[in-house]
Amino acid sequence: MSETGVGTIAAGVAKAKADTIQIAGHDGGTGASPLSSIQHAGTPWELGLAETHQVLVLNGLRGRVRIQVDGQLKTGRDVAFGALLGADEFGFATAPLVASGCIMMRKCHLNTCPVGVATQDPVLRARFRGTPEHVINFLFFVAEELRGIMARLGFRSLEEMRGRVDCVKVRELSHPKARLLDFADVLTRAVNEEPAKDEPIDPSCCVPDAWQMSSTDEAVLEGARISLKHGEASQTHVQLTNADRAFGARLAGEVARKYGGEGLRDNTIVIEAAGTAGQSFGAFATRGTLIVLEGDANDYVGKGLSGGVLAVKPPARSRFKAHENVIVGNTCLYGATSGKAFFAGRAGERFAVRNSGAISVVEGVGDHGCEYMTGGTVVVLGPTGRNFAAGMSGGIAYVLDDERVLSGRVSKAMVDLEPLTPEDEETVRALVTEHVEHTRSARGAHVLSTWAKRHFVKVMPHEWRRVMQLRAGQESVKRASGHG
Amino acid sequence: MGDPKGFLKVSRVEEDDRSVEERLHDWREVTEHAPEEAVRAQASRCMECGIPFCHQGCPLGNLIPEWNDLVYRGKHAEATRRLHATNNFPEVTGRVCPAPCEASCVLNIREEPVTIKTVERTIADLAFADGSALTPHPASRRSGRRVAVVGSGPAGLAAAQQLARAGHDVTLFERDDRIGGLLRYGIPDFKMEKGIIDRRMEQMRAEGVVFHAGVDVGEAIGGDRLRREFDAMVLAMGARAPRDLPIPGRELPGVHFAMEFLVQQNRRVAGDAVNAKTAILATGKRVVVIGGGDTGSDCVGTSLRQGAASVTQLELMPKPSLVRVPANPWPEWPLVLRTSSSQEEGCERDWAVSTRAFRGEGGRLVGIEAARVVFEGGKMQSVPGSDVSLPTELVLLAMGFVGPERRGLVEQLGTELDARGNVRTDPTGATSVPGVFAAGDTSRGQSLVVWAIADGRRVAAGVDAWLRQVPMARAANG
Ligand SMILES: Cc1cc2nc3c(=O)[nH]c(=O)nc-3n(C[C@H](O)[C@H](O)[C@H](O)COP(=O)(O)OP(=O)(O)OC[C@H]3O[C@@H](n4cnc5c(N)ncnc54)[C@H](O)[C@@H]3O)c2cc1C
Ligand code: SF4
Numbered sequence: 001m002s003e004t005g006v007g008t009i010a011a012g013v014a015k016a017k018a019d020t021i022q023i024a025g026h027d028g029g030t031g032a033s034p035l036s037s038i039q040h041a042g043t044p045w046e047l048g049l050a051e052t053h054q055v056l057v058l059n060g061l062r063g064r065v066r067i068q069v070d071g072q073l074k075t076g077r078d079v080a081f082g083a084l085l086g087a088d089e090f091g092f093a094t095a096p097l098v099a100s101g102c103i104m105m106r107k108c109h110l111n112t113c114p115v116g117v118a119t120q121d122p123v124l125r126a127r128f129r130g131t132p133e134h135v136i137n138f139l140f141f142v143a144e145e146l147r148g149i150m151a152r153l154g155f156r157s158l159e160e161m162r163g164r165v166d167c168v169k170v171r172e173l174s175h176p177k178a179r180l181l182d183f184a185d186v187l188t189r190a191v192n193e194e195p196a197k198d199e200p201i202d203p204s205c206c207v208p209d210a211w212q213m214s215s216t217d218e219a220v221l222e223g224a225r226i227s228l229k230h231g232e233a234s235q236t237h238v239q240l241t242n243a244d245r246a247f248g249a250r251l252a253g254e255v256a257r258k259y260g261g262e263g264l265r266d267n268t269i270v271i272e273a274a275g276t277a278g279q280s281f282g283a284f285a286t287r288g289t290l291i292v293l294e295g296d297a298n299d300y301v302g303k304g305l306s307g308g309v310l311a312v313k314p315p316a317r318s319r320f321k322a323h324e325n326v327i328v329g330n331t332c333l334y335g336a337t338s339g340k341a342f343f344a345g346r347a348g349e350r351f352a353v354r355n356s357g358a359i360s361v362v363e364g365v366g367d368h369g370c371e372y373m374t375g376g377t378v379v380v381l382g383p384t385g386r387n388f389a390a391g392m393s394g395g396i397a398y399v400l401d402d403e404r405v406l407s408g409r410v411s412k413a414m415v416d417l418e419p420l421t422p423e424d425e426e427t428v429r430a431l432v433t434e435h436v437e438h439t440r441s442a443r444g445a446h447v448l449s450t451w452a453k454r455h456f457v458k459v460m461p462h463e464w465r466r467v468m469q470l471r472a473g474q475e476s477v478k479r480a481s482g483h484g
Numbered sequence: 485m486g487d488p489k490g491f492l493k494v495s496r497v498e499e500d501d502r503s504v505e506e507r508l509h510d511w512r513e514v515t516e517h518a519p520e521e522a523v524r525a526q527a528s529r530c531m532e533c534g535i536p537f538c539h540q541g542c543p544l545g546n547l548i549p550e551w552n553d554l555v556y557r558g559k560h561a562e563a564t565r566r567l568h569a570t571n572n573f574p575e576v577t578g579r580v581c582p583a584p585c586e587a588s589c590v591l592n593i594r595e596e597p598v599t600i601k602t603v604e605r606t607i608a609d610l611a612f613a614d615g616s617a618l619t620p621h622p623a624s625r626r627s628g629r630r631v632a633v634v635g636s637g638p639a640g641l642a643a644a645q646q647l648a649r650a651g652h653d654v655t656l657f658e659r660d661d662r663i664g665g666l667l668r669y670g671i672p673d674f675k676m677e678k679g680i681i682d683r684r685m686e687q688m689r690a691e692g693v694v695f696h697a698g699v700d701v702g703e704a705i706g707g708d709r710l711r712r713e714f715d716a717m718v719l720a721m722g723a724r725a726p727r728d729l730p731i732p733g734r735e736l737p738g739v740h741f742a743m744e745f746l747v748q749q750n751r752r753v754a755g756d757a758v759n760a761k762t763a764i765l766a767t768g769k770r771v772v773v774i775g776g777g778d779t780g781s782d783c784v785g786t787s788l789r790q791g792a793a794s795v796t797q798l799e800l801m802p803k804p805s806l807v808r809v810p811a812n813p814w815p816e817w818p819l820v821l822r823t824s825s826s827q828e829e830g831c832e833r834d835w836a837v838s839t840r841a842f843r844g845e846g847g848r849l850v851g852i853e854a855a856r857v858v859f860e861g862g863k864m865q866s867v868p869g870s871d872v873s874l875p876t877e878l879v880l881l882a883m884g885f886v887g888p889e890r891r892g893l894v895e896q897l898g899t900e901l902d903a904r905g906n907v908r909t910d911p912t913g914a915t916s917v918p919g920v921f922a923a924g925d926t927s928r929g930q931s932l933v934v935w936a937i938a939d940g941r942r943v944a945a946g947v948d949a950w951l952r953q954v955p956m957a958r959a960a961n962g
Pocket of ligand 1: 657700724778924936
């Protein structure tokens with residue numbers, strides 16, 4: 001997002017081997033986003049772009065990345081200014097959308113887009129009349145206008161134009177406020193003392209060493225070789241640091257390549273890890289994999305979890321109360337589809353966002369827990385942050401609410417809060433027992449031993465109840481016809 | 485938008501017209517007004533678009549999505565207020581407007597638009613019935629400025645009402661014996677019954693408008709005198725000079741301008757006696773109407789009601805296509821074939837026909853000679869050997885109007901004209917003569933009622949702004 005200081009961030013991102021840096025201007029954004037975001041986020045793209053380009057050039061980083069800019073770009077003139085201020089690529093959204101049929105109804109969030117652009121309703125989608133040619137045609141006009149501007153300025157390519165702020169003239173404006181504007185910083189031409197570093201973009205820059213396999217990845221694949229080859233059980237120990245990002249994802253890929261979505265028998269591949277895991281620990285772990293981490297993990301634990309089992313617990317010798325401390329970061333189980341995850345401690349924000357089938361036990365979550373969840377089960381043995389269950393249309397959450405504060409923290413638009421049925425009690429008890437087995441959680445054990453005094457609340461989405469009733473109906477019909 | 489999915493559940497239902505047999509026996513309005521419940525359902529189809537293209541379609545900028553929603557929710561009083569916020573005479577547009585709003589309705593891209601015009605008329609009619617539309621809104625403070633409005637068509641009426649509400653003393657002069665312009669004497673009762681004009685006049689009187697009918701400005705009072713006696717002046721005289729067809733036989737009795745014919749019938753319906761010697765009647769005659777537009781269509785309906793033996797309507801331009809052509813995309817006004825209620829009532833229509841001569845026998849009209857034409861590269865060419873001759877006893881010329889009458893007032897004031905012969909105005913409606921403004925067909929050329937009302941409102945704002953600038957001297961002199 002274009003704002004003051006974005007250049008510094010860009011420099012960091014470039015050093016971290018990003019391929020492309022995207023500068024988004026303040027007047028873009030989907031019509032479906034909240035007004036606060038549409039109207040109060042960021043600055044004009046010109047400012048962020050100029051700063052980014054300048055900082056990268058001055059630090060000899062410009063050749064490593066492409067800069068893309070967007071935010072209501074609509075004309076060849078916009079592209080020309082983007083290039084002169086330092087951009088290589090240009091994002092167009094609204095205009096091509098309009099070219100293909102969007103009429104700015106601003107009903108993207110209601111599923112009633114009458115021209116079938118932003119809707120899932122098949123009746124309305126049938127009305128969509130856009131073609132790729134419409135967009136191509138529009139972009140040809142943009143290119144044609146740009147070509148004219150380039151010819152006038154004497155440029156043969158966009159590369160030549162990049163960063164040539166000397167070609168930008170400030171128009172004299174009579175408005176007294178406009179006269180207060182000082183464009184000097186925006187229109188400073190950044191030059192690096194070491195000319196070699198201000199070189200054109202090296203296309204090979206996008207195949208960085210990040211793509212090479214880390215030693216832990218290698219160790220895990222090596223350890224699991226017999227499992228991968230013959231489906232036999234294996235066990236591996238690794239030590240992790242926060243530089244180990246997406247730990248286990250490569251293994252998951254190999255399992256999926258060989259065994260498909262079915263995966264392996266439970267507990268075929270067991271990995272015992274220790275240390276602080278980097279982002280996306282256990283991402284996409286497949287069925288048959290059990291990964292136990294003694295230590296803690298960064299954001300995105302179990303992202304896209306696909307049948308594997310994860311357990312994260314504090315080291316046995318730790319003295320702190322696990323359930324009062326955060327053990328995994330934000331956005332854990334993002335988009336998980338199946339599998340289980342047990343966390344002997346609290347998780348950060350947006351826990352299990354967009355989870356569609358995974359089962360998890362955790363000892364507390366931050367804001368926006370279970371957001372947009374569509375399936376699966378989440379047991380929270382501790383406090384939740386605000387806005388719990390926002391947009392949750394499926395799955396069930398069971399929250400331990402001894403203090404009776406949950407009601408004030410739930411976004412109730414789509415869910416009901418209700419007591420547990422005897423079957424629910426069974427389910428939760430079994431899950432907490434499993435949690436204790438995997439993580440030796442003191443909290444879990446305590447809850448089990450004081451079960452009768454505990455107050456759980458069931459968070460039930462309205463849609464999910466309807467789906468359940470429909471399924472139950474279909475089942476009984478099947479059963480009846482089976483008998484008949 | 486009470487119901488965001490209304491447009492998916494309810495389909496467009498237009499109001500029924502009374503059966504042809506029934507309606508040809510009277511002069512009452514053709515349309516049978518739908519019950520309120522049905523109109524509510526129709527209003528629910530409005531999607532309250534983020535960018536309401538109907539706003540662009542309606543020259544008045546009517547707040548269409550707002551009042552659609554209010555009607556859907558049954559809030560009639562509020563709907564009446566919102567409707568009158570932009571439109572002085574919705575009871576008129578709700579009847580005679582061709583509804584460019586509906587053409588630009590977003591639903592008209594792929595299916596059928598909201599019945600905006602019907603909703604508009606329903607709000608207006610309900611508000612007429614309970615009197616709320618007719619509550620006078622006199623200005624709380626009078627400015628002491630005097631404004632003369634010449635012409636009482638929709639442009640003059642709207643300008644007068646707006647100016648009176650702004651606190652100015654408005655005097656409206658009309659050449660005809662009754663107020664209303666083409667609303668009164670052009671448009672037939674079967675499209676719009678005339679009682680509604682009289683009720684609006686009561687409201688305007690209460691707001692301070694003084695009506696002087698039967699005063700031909702330029703004849704009875706000179707333009708100069710008006711300029712002296714009033715602080716400002718609005719010309720809303722319409723565009724009454726008809727386009728003629730100067731071909732052999734034009735002088736034959738039986739060849740008439742449409743307006744001569746229509747005015748007479750409107751007078752008869754109003755209960756006036758029409759001199760038998762000058763009366764133009766279609767009864768028992770084979771009628772040919774030359775001109776395919778609104779005026780022509782009104783001649784068709786009027787002739788049929790008078791009992792014409794047959795009616796044929798000829799149009800010079802080629803027959804338009806039945807559906808939009810790609811070069812004429814939404815939200816443009818679709819140039820497609822339209823059939824008016826009058827044309828439905830039994831009339832032959834023919835296109836690309838150019839009339840060459842009127843044939844007379846013994847000093848009486850007996851027929852016309854015509855030829856088919858084609859348009860090539862924008863030029864009209866007659867098709868050799870395509871001559872047609874039609875027997876007829878009455879020809880009505882409805883070929884449009886060429887602009888305001890220049891003789892008289894326009895000449896006296898010396899206002900500049902534009903290339904098409906209309907009075908030239910700036911965006912505020914001011915003419916080249918200080919303090920003289922123009923609106924409606926006078927400045928725009930032959931157009932629509934909705935444009936006339938929009939112009940009237942705009943010119944009133946222009947006059948008001950102008951009066952605030954100039955010193956009071958003139959009023960004192962007068
Ligand atoms: C037959 C016919 C049918 C039509 N049907 C429709 C329709 O269905 N829908 C639609 O939207 N539009 C229709 N129109 C067009 C519409 O009527 C006009 O665009 C509209 O009335 C113009 O309004 P106006 O106020 O500018 O002028 P007018 O309505 O023409 O009013 C001008 C008035 O000024 C008076 N006047 C002129 N000179 C003087 C003078 N010197 N002193 C005093 N008074 C003077 C005239 O007597 C007249 O009363 C139709 C037009 C005709 C002719
Ligand atoms: S005045 Fe005419 S265009 Fe405007 S809303 Fe009414 S019918 Fe539509």
